[in-house]
Amino acid sequence: MKLRCTEWQHTCLTLSCVQERKNLIYSLPTSGGKTLVAEILMLQELLCRRKDVLMILPYVAIVQEKISGLSSFGIELGFFVEEYAGSKGKFPPTKRREKKSIYIATIEKAHSLVNSLIETGRISSLGLVVVDELHMIGEGSRGAILEMTLAKILYTSKTTQIIGMSATLNNVQDLQEFLQAEYYSNQFRPVELKEYLKINHTIYAVDSKAESGMTFSRLLHYKYSDSLKKMDPDHLVALVTEVIPNYSCLVFCPSKKNCENVAEMLCKFLKKEYLKHKEKEKCELINNLRSISGGHLCPVLKRTVPFGVAYHHSGLTSEERKLLEEAYSTGVLCLFACTSTLATGINLPARRVILRAPYVAKEFLKRSQYKQMIGRAGRAGIDTIGESILILQEKDKQKVLELISRPPENCYSHLVQEFNKGIQTLFLSLIGLKIATNLGDIYRFMNGTFFGVQQKILLKEKSLWKITVESLRYLTEKGLLQKCPNPESEEELHCNFHITKLGKASFKGTIDLAYCDILYRDLKKGLEGLVLENLLHLIYLTTPYDLVSQCDPDWMIYFRQISQLSPAEQNVASLLGVSESYIAKKASGQATRKKVDKDTVNRLYLSFVLHALLKETNVWNVSEKFNLPRGSIQNLLTAAASFSSSVLHFCEELEEFWVYRALLVELTKKLTYCVKAELIPLMEVTGVLEGRAKQLYSTGYRSLMHLANADPDVLIKTIDHLSRRQARQIVSSAKMLLQEKAEALQEEVEELLRVPTDVPSAKA
Template sequence: MVIYCFLSLEDWQEKCLNLDCVQQRKNLIYSLPTSGGKTLVAEILILRELLCRKKDCLFILPYISLVQEKVRGLASFGLELDFMVEEYAGSKGKFPPVKRRNKSSLYIATIEKAHSLVNSLIETNRIENIGLVVVDELHMLGDGSRGAIIEMTLAKILYTSKTTQIIGMSATLGNIKDLQTFLKAENYTNDFRPVQLKEYVKLKDTIYEVDPREEECFKFSRPLNFRYSSAMQKIDPDHIIALVTEVIPGHSCLVFCPTKKNCENVAGMICKYLKEEFLQHREAEKAVLLRDLMDSGNGSMCPVLRRTVPYGLAYHHSGLTNEERKLIEEAYSSGVLCLLTCTSTLAAGINLPARRVILRSPYVATDFLKRSQYKQMVGRAGRAGIDTVGESVLILQDKDTNMAKNLVCAPMENCYSNLMHDDGKGVLSLILSLIGLNITTSLHQMKEFLSGTLLYVQQQQLCVEKSLWEVVQQSVELLREKDLITGTSDGQTLQVTKLGTATYKGSVDLTYSHVLYKDLSRGLEGLLLNSYLHLLYLVTPYDLISQCKPDWMVYFRQFTLLSAAEQKMSAAIGVAESFVARKAAGQTVKKDVDMVVVRRMYLSLVLFSLLKETNLWSVADRFQLSRGFVQTLLSSSSAFCSCVLHFTEELEEFWPFKALLMELTQRLSYCVKAELIPLMEVAGVMESRAKQLYNAGYKTLTHLANADPGVLSKTIENLYKKQANQIVASAKMLLNEKAAALQEEVDDLLMKPLDLPLQLI
């Protein structure tokens, strides 16, 4: 048994690790409040599997940022203990993964990538190589289409592998027994929290403590003592300034706001009334942060951040670029920033705790908060090892009081299967991949497989109108109509078509499978190769089109800058210069034009400008789009480009796309000058950091892997020793991974018998 070098474990962690079901490698779901230390238990179990049983592990996390954070954190363990740490997020990850003879691998993956990874391992008969699967935020099984993907992934593992252990981490759920039945798992629950959490609500000028034992749920705590002028009362009727100045700058504070715009407005409002002493608190470090933010925007900077950062405040939402977000998170974690105004996504993302958490309103946009969302937000209060207590304050209006009582005092919500979500799209995708992977090749086998899903466990609770048998039959018929599967009329022998194989291997949404096929087929007829524009159009994600309304003057201006060949290509897909010119002039266009194609072309022009300039800020400004949307477009396009690449690999007629899309995926993934790409592959290295490293002489992965972290942190401005250690460890891990992949290829070649002509033997 490996001896772990952790200083100490909490009592619940020791108890959990020594449970009989854990020792016997049975499946387990364990539930604790946020900040209870769940992840440490998972990591110990992962290390045990990698080191003692020499088996691969899969760690499933909900967001790309969490995957990258975990890859950075565990790379040094991999180097010291001789196992591989591989990132599967966005466009990253090999399918199937490289087969390793001498090392175990830890695959850290997003929900979508984990599903593709499991599919590829089943297809190559390697699923038994996975000894342990850990699922963080298991309650996301109830979260729409992503929940359906988690259910598919786990159901396939349960059906195809008898030796893989599944560990699920979750917040407390109301119907945990359903999940236990689905996963054939034991359950361990504990209410431990290293820092006590006190929950409050604010009504008018009074603070009440949340106490479920009270008849009214709220118990008087104290009046809010803060003198407001009449002008200040108008600007801040909810007394947010009073609540935050009780804790900052000595302690940290998070203010959750219902919308992105509200985040920025609240941060700006608080600054207006802060005293001069806030400007002096860690002044030099805030000046460095401002400079880094300016560098990350290539000389551009958000005016709100320019005004708020000197006071130690910033906002955090999806409108930030990846670099801005990382800089702000690091500054908050180190105490340079004492307050973040943020949207609910922060609660489920990176671990950023605070002494006090304030919920500006019980709404996310116009939707009333769910109990699970509320618990995630308030769970950020209390920093282990720093604070002895954490506080949350929910600001209420009179009209929301009764609903809020249910929110703060009701039992936890139930978690339900989403395979029937969106007209049963999840079941259709599942059945297609089951046939494609030869897991089930008949209606009878399919019914047997579905009896091992959460949907089967909950079919009565979900009031599914059709029986599971009817669902299977109708789904098979629909897939047949879509030309994704073929088979005998009695359903005894089912097979996927080539298009069906391309669809599930490319992880392409069934809604867009035929559309993508037609677009690629048309593209082959006159593929423009002297520019990236045509290829970019083909990999612009369909699901972002509805979020974009073109500025017609901008559209026309950008169109006129295209070459004659590019304009001809645009006309061929259905966007002619005459149409854009008339729209820009404000004229009514009678001609029947497909607006989906028009909008998709507009987004392609955004990507085209980005690849030419690599300056996200100037492109966002030129197209009158938020920099956050442009960032989302870029990352979504790189992920979709990877999907389209896998899609085309399964269809012989699309062979010309393979090499073209491989390079384009890399260009979209990093969107920087070619010389910086090797450095950008390292987990945690963004463009501005890559430029710093390159200019300091660390120009390749090898240079970075051989760097001394101490020297690196002194050479690169504002790079902490811990960050330098993580960067060097990640670079070494990447280098090892590339070297190991090449060695495996060599070994494979040496093991193959030589097919020599008879006369030479």
């Protein structure tokens, strides 16, 4: 295997700090080849230094894509690739004596993984940690979790190297100080990117040397009928038809609905010749979309796919998204109307990127968002140039000119802003893991965080010391910590803290501290009359609290559902205090005198959605029944699977909840896969979703062993619409999983047969 490095990649890999295993932050434009450097360093760590590796990625979809890509390397080179996303991942990870592992994890799962390694004294087994999209450390609660993870690694392991990469970094000095890292940047881009702005009929080139920041480029010449002028005031038809169908195009839209509207509008005015381009492949794609959805097909996609156009946003199911992305990558689809999430998601570049407006929803674009979107323009090895066109109104001209000329936004810690998910969660885990157990040590730890580095900028009213004292007092009052005087010192500074059982359960389950006492109360109340004749009661207890406030029930649908409940299901609603008469009054618009907890009502409604999904396993049917976007339902299912796993870990720490443990193991599995039991072994394989699992099962591939021993060439012939790359990835992932299971069993056997040194032998 030969790897060709560009000059900057060679320079980066041979930096003295990399050779000396110091921490490194490096920054390049999108498509500059950052990932290859990280992958070379990871392989070096696994194969040469014989240490485990953790790679932290922002989204589940990217984790799964990376696992698919690296599994074949693992099979060939003898290491494991393990998934830590959603409800997947073992804590602590399997301890291996021979082969090493690369853990591919989301931000949240990486934090739990690091906690488990610290708790079991195995953090030094982690030789390298790679963080993609490092700038996300400055983004809300997820940024706070990423900061906690890195701070703990820095504090507990002096041998673990940290590599952070990003396309958009500004205040790098703060990050360098926090990570004790060197910094390398380069402006290399394999394909030249030309930036343009469009105002009315005029296109301007972005030009930093010009006084106004832009220079005239050309006028748009396109014959517009009156109806087209009305339907397409931004001249999108003119802009995209300069590129498609021979080249690809991404149109970023401010909202999900706008994506669908734009895709449909474009197809109304595209010429009939577009239908003939890759006609056979597009027919196959439509058939495949229908088959993976149990005969359903989105009416918008039905109209747009024949023209090579589709929309791409979170309203799609993961199966649809995977099929559409594959079709776009192979040129079957030439245009995506998409939301900004695609910019930070999987690698889908285009010849031309069009920004429909300088807004994401109603918020004006950030510089980092703009750079990530336009960074998708230009496909290395395919295009010689990439173009971006930002469409704007005259009223936004000044703000846009400032946007394109300023540096990326500064990155600020969210550890204290995110009170429950940040500093308090951190303190609870520090004490639970015995990293720091008194006020002085915790304060010292805090000074070493990203927040500690920025405290002079971020703290206006309170000092870090005062915030530390207040947070520990809050955790003690909440019953999560206990204060224990130190016999050796009467000073408050040296007073030790111990974690309570409830605190340990909350920390082990990674339960948001805003909800830990509510969860405890709900589980305790559930013990008084847990309904086990069906899954509804258990589903209610594992429906995520943070989604309840966003829920807006359709009362007519709610009434229809509650009136169709079986007696056992009615018993659940009754135990929760939600009556049919109350919902009937809400549905008819009548005033309700009876006080019912709004969160309980909303949570039960979401439980109905999940319960229907587990019974039917068809997202489309449930989407129709509840009038909810199918993608939103799938996202609810993913969140519920993850929360169910968290509740299971919570219950494992509290003896009184022993009855929930076996029940939650099964429920978590059901929520994770949401398919008939026989398909679950196939769906453990990365990249195999329900539609693909059904295809495989019906053609005789019914177990992990069958898949691991499959010939990719035979798979392609047997399974409809399966590409060679997908077939290889499926076989590699199956082999990897099978090897993992076999090795784990072997380790278990050897552990059982190992004779303790202090036990005399039979002969003696």
